[in-house]
Amino acid sequence: MSTPDYLKVSDSEVLSNSWGTLTRHRIEYRRRDGDWQEQVREVYDRGHGATCLLYDPERNCVLLTRQFRLPVWAAGRDPMLIEAPAGLLEGAHPEDRMRAELIEETGFEVSDLEHLFDAFSSPGSVTEYVAFFRGTYHLKDKVAEGGGKETEGEDIEVMHVPLDQALEMIRSGEIMDAKTIILLQELALRRLTG
Template sequence: MPEDRIRIHKVETLSDDWFLLQKTTFDYRRNDGSWQRQTRETYDRGHGATILLYNRERRTVVLVRQFRFPTYGGGHDGFLIEAAAGLLDRASPEDRIKAEVEEETGYRVGEVRKVFEAFMSPGSVTERLYFFVAEYDPASRIGDGGGIEEEGEDIEVLELAMDEAMQMMADGRIADGKTIMLLQYAALHLL
């Protein structure tokens, strides 16, 4: 079906430094049957995974706080409170998120449960994000977390009451889309 509606004419690489930025010129067949020439820039950074650790008995969640340069400025300090996440780097979403959550939070989880997947910014970014949840308990913390210094990570681990996390989401202290989605999922289905 898409082949009947898209004709790619030209793909230009604008940058291949941190990730791949391309400009594509294509014809798009509209619903009325007419063709329209369009140009779009796409940013390909690979696919990723994210996870919300939760403790049902204590009604707590584990999140992280880290500096995100693209959010810095315009009235924001650049420090986001987020669910642990990372790029897949050719690993399965399940394997990658288990390693990532341990690197970032210090918690080792056995079973992770995929709850959904989503495109986070489909107007320009190719990334598909896989969303997971896993239960944790204090005994499953085997390290300090904090991320990998060589990758520029300097991560603070936060254990929050679910009610506090929901209040932080409501008042804007939690402003990360993937984290908001996972907290809302937890409020509806887990806690």
């Protein structure tokens, strides 16, 4: 990617290269008034991801997961986070990776996934963008146990939640994950506008 004319990178230093890469950048940024301003920013890179909300129209349910999230605990919240299935791309095509994650996390295999959009959730400090998908599932689509991979530290509970209850769980604070909220609201809007 080329550097735009309003940005000069003075220095970049890798602070950590373990689970992801944390880099401190010293930059000069040309503001809208034409003045140059020096800034120091830290950027975390762990790769890009995909997420998917599966909906069962016969039962009016969505397929969600619940799992432990250490950063949520560190922020002082209940670390057992309710989420739409998701995973890192790790070099795979987003739809292919999402299909594998659905089987791994939930045990469900679906025939059709629709790519909705890509979005950044924390662009002030994290490079990750997430590919958002939706799909339809039925109980007969279960092909594996699900629950995630123990070797990756996963211990995932699969939840079949009525859509209206899931929307209420956003309002009550039971669902706090941004990607899940976006997907649930997209489904609710789609159903309203038919």
